[in-house]
Amino acid sequence: xxxxxxxxxxxxxxxxxxxxxxxxxxxxxxxxxxxxxxxxxxxxxxxxxxxxxxxxxxxxxxxxxxxxxxxxxxxxxxxxxxxxxxxxxxxxxxxxxxxxxxxxxx
Amino acid sequence: xxxxxxxxxxxxxxxxxxxxxxxxxxxxxxxxxxxxxxxxxxxxxxxxxxxxxxxxxxxxxxxxxxxxxxxxxxxxxxxxxxxxxxxxxxxxxxxxxxxxxxxxxx
DNA sequence: CCGTTAGTTCGAATATAATCGAACTAACGG
DNA sequence: CCGTTAGTTCGATTATATTCGAACTAACGG
Numbered sequence: 001x002x003x004x005x006x007x008x009x010x011x012x013x014x015x016x017x018x019x020x021x022x023x024x025x026x027x028x029x030x031x032x033x034x035x036x037x038x039x040x041x042x043x044x045x046x047x048x049x050x051x052x053x054x055x056x057x058x059x060x061x062x063x064x065x066x067x068x069x070x071x072x073x074x075x076x077x078x079x080x081x082x083x084x085x086x087x088x089x090x091x092x093x094x095x096x097x098x099x100x101x102x103x104x105x106x
Numbered sequence: 107x108x109x110x111x112x113x114x115x116x117x118x119x120x121x122x123x124x125x126x127x128x129x130x131x132x133x134x135x136x137x138x139x140x141x142x143x144x145x146x147x148x149x150x151x152x153x154x155x156x157x158x159x160x161x162x163x164x165x166x167x168x169x170x171x172x173x174x175x176x177x178x179x180x181x182x183x184x185x186x187x188x189x190x191x192x193x194x195x196x197x198x199x200x201x202x203x204x205x206x207x208x209x210x211x212x
Numbered sequence: 213c214c215g216t217t218a219g220t221t222c223g224a225a226t227a228t229a230a231t232c233g234a235a236c237t238a239a240c241g242g
Numbered sequence: 243c244c245g246t247t248a249g250t251t252c253g254a255t256t257a258t259a260t261t262c263g264a265a266c267t268a269a270c271g272g
Contacts, residue, residue: 002268014204015128022125023260041219049262054220056260073218073269090200098120098194108238129230147249155232160250162230179239179248213272220267227260236251242244 004061004068009083012064017088020063021095026056030065030079031099038069038076065092110167110174115189118170123194126169127201132162136171136185137205144175144184171198 021027029044045053057077060066065084066077084092127133135150151159163183166172170190172183190198 014201014208015130015133018124018133018201019128022121022128024121027121027124042217050219051221051263052261058220059259070219070268073216075219088200088204090196091204094194094196094200095120095124098197102120148247156249157233157251158231164250165229176238176249179246181249215271217270218268220265222265223263225261228258230257231255233254234252237249238247240245240247242246 003070006061006067006080007064009064009080009087012084012087014088014091016063017065017084017091020059020065023056023059026060027095027099028103029056029060031096031103033066033077033079034096034100038078040074040076042074044077109176112167112173112186113170115170115186115193118190118193120194120197122169123171123190123197126165126171129162129165132166133201133205134209135162135166137202137209139172139183139185140202140206144182146180146182148180150183 021030025046025048028046032044033039041053041057057066057068061068064080064087067080069076069078079092081092127136131152131154134152138150139145147159147163163172163174167174170186170193173186175182175184185198187198
């Protein structure tokens with residue numbers, strides 16, 4: 001049951017985090033994760049091919065935004081909220097608040 | 107003395123803003139503007155060719171992050187802080203706080 | 213051990229963005 | 243009106259991302 005590598009919080013880069021969140025699909029994944037954690041990739045696919053979804057999860061992982069744990073046959077994803085809050089105080093929180101508000105009205 | 111078009115605050119998109127700030131050079135421009143406003147492009151060039159600088163300023167303008175006013179022969183740039191704060195509460199503020207902290211230590 | 217499920221990796225195609233020099237423009241100073 | 247300054251626009255090149263299908267892998271269920 002091999003696991004993933006996750007960068008240390010101290011090594012995360014702000015531009016990299018912003019870049020990861022600048023894609024609408026990835027932002028939506030993060031928003032949905034904020035509402036329900038942890039969650040496998042599958043329910044977040046939104047009609048895309050698996051290889052594309054896998055790519056986007058990989059970008060989020062490398063940016064330090066999500067943590068993925070292999071549990072049996074599924075890969076459970078969650079936000080690294082505490083670490084991000086410590087490393088980049090207020091950033092994810094503010095972005096999520098806006099993303100939630102946007103999606104609430106449409 | 108023709109001026110620039112600036113998108114309305116209500117039309118700004120969060121992914122577009124995050125994308126604009128995800129480039130280290132642009133983030134640095136915004137950080138420096140936060141410290142001294144308004145400012146022309148030239149002192150923010152940091153050794154790059156003018157065409158490249160111009161491109162990055164254009165990205166920031168289209169994302170709604172900066173406003174550029176033509177004043178005589180120079181183009182004065184400032185942050186659209188109030189509008190951004192209203193449209194995306196806390197987002198720019200949090201990002202700037204982190205950017206300032208990063209640049210303080212190196 | 214076989215099939216299924218969940219997701220990754222590969223490789224090629226396409227799209228998007230960054231970079232730079234060169235030519236351009238608009239405003240001012242003399 | 244000429245030169246200078248500040249920045250834009252153009253066009254080509256290169257770099258970086260995204261996309262997708264196909265082949266792969268690891269774990270579980272029977």
